[in-house]
Amino acid sequence: QVQLVESGGGLVQPGGSLRLSCTTSGRFFRINAMSWYRQPPEKQREWVASIISDGLTNYADSVKGRFTISSDNAKNTVYLQMNSLKPEDTAVYYCRAYEPTNAYWGQGTQVTVSS
Secondary structure, eight states, X not given: OEEEEEEOOXXXXXXXXXXXXXXXXXOOSOOOEEEEEEEOTTSOOEEEEEEETTSOEEEOXXXXXXXXXXXXXXXXXXXXXXXXXXXGGOEEEEEEEEOSSOEEEOOOEEEEEOO
């Protein structure tokens, strides 16, 4: 079983930055990839970014050029650096870990972009 704990959310003004962290723990076979998702108020959860084990990254068009996903394997942590934040980035952000036959969600961290 894999546990994921997100942190780093908060209130930020438009144009500001935040860095989210997601630390994995517990027993797992092999995590092949990690992703960030977000769920804006009263909307469905949507994919934001992914990083796979060889370091390849991919981003949703809405965040490309503003967000950066990275990982520190020694710390079992994946990050989401979010720059030039907009009010429409307001959401609960979740990380997701993928094993070959299982996937796991974290509990989420709230990001609010408002003046």
